Amino acid sequence: MTQSRKYPELKTTRPVVLVGMMGVGKTTIGRRLAPHLGLPFFDADQEIEKAAGMSVSDLFKTHGEASFREGEARVIKRLLDGPPHVLATGGGALTNAETRALIAEKTLSIWIEADIETIIKRAGRRDTRPLLQNGDPRETLKRLLKEREDYYRAADIHVHTQPGPHNKTVEVILEKLDSSPWLLSPREEDK
Ligand SMILES: Nc1ncnc2c1ncn2[C@@H]1O[C@H](COP(=O)(O)OP(=O)(O)O)[C@@H](O)[C@H]1O
Numbered sequence: 586m587t588q589s590r591k592y593p594e595l596k597t598t599r600p601v602v603l604v605g606m607m608g609v610g611k612t613t614i615g616r617r618l619a620p621h622l623g624l625p626f627f628d629a630d631q632e633i634e635k636a637a638g639m640s641v642s643d644l645f646k647t648h649g650e651a652s653f654r655e656g657e658a659r660v661i662k663r664l665l666d667g668p669p670h671v672l673a674t675g676g677g678a679l680t681n682a683e684t685r686a687l688i689a690e691k692t693l694s695i696w697i698e699a700d701i702e703t704i705i706k707r708a709g710r711r712d713t714r715p716l717l718q719n720g721d722p723r724e725t726l727k728r729l730l731k732e733r734e735d736y737y738r739a740a741d742i743h744v745h746t747q748p749g750p751h752n753k754t755v756e757v758i759l760e761k762l763d764s765s766p767w768l769l770s771p772r773e774e775d776k
């Protein structure tokens with residue numbers, strides 16, 4: 586797998602988990618970050634969709650949010666029980682106490698933050714986020730952020746998304762990992 590040429594030593598035994606509000610870029614940044622760390626990438630929403638055989642929107646419509654949250658917690662636990670990888674969570678994953686505990690205990694977590702205007706622009710591009718389908722998205726995002734911000738803040742690393750291409754944010758994450766060696770430890774096979 587491709588390893589970053591600039592940071593060839595960046596390897597971690599722990600899964601790297603991206604958290605933060607919907608639309609900040611967890612999925613698209615996670616996919617680009619994973620090859621730099623020589624790790625496979627998983628997206629919790631995509632894994633839930635695969636397991637359920639339906640889209641996140643249809644899951645919300647058919648079974649409701651509580652059932653989606655149960656599936657989400659199950660999928661994240663299964664992934665975190667497996668070998669190291671980069672995982673993009675859905676924005677609400679940390680509302681589950683067991684998921685919060687697992688992420689705190691087992692992973693290197695990264696909070697990606699963006700301001701609400703940026704999120705509205707990004708998340709509004711697709712109608713795949715059922716929580717933004719009703720009411721004023723700005724008010725919904727503000728309320729959700731208030732409920733979740735303390736959970737996001739507990740992450741090991743905090744980055745703001747950079748204007749411009751995703752790779753700028755990937756670069757900021759790699760720089761932070763490079764300057765926080767205590768968060769990384771060599772993989773068994775690399776010792
Ligand atoms: N610099 C950037 N950083 C992150 N996302 C961006 C950026 N520029 C555009 N986007 C877009 O924002 C949208 C939301 O990104 P996504 O990765 O799905 O977010 P999340 O998984 O956090 O909900 C996507 O269409 C993505 O391509």
Ligand SMILES: O=C(O)C1=C[C@@H](OP(=O)(O)O)[C@@H](O)[C@H](O)C1
Pocket residue numbers: 605606607608611612630641674675676677678713714715716
């Ligand atoms: O914030 C949330 O509660 C949600 C975020 C979404 O994922 P993204 O954060 O990847 O958009 C998805 O899991 C679902 O629509 C609910």
Ligand SMILES: [Mg+2]
Pocket residue numbers: 611612613628630673674675
């Ligand atoms: Mg996503």
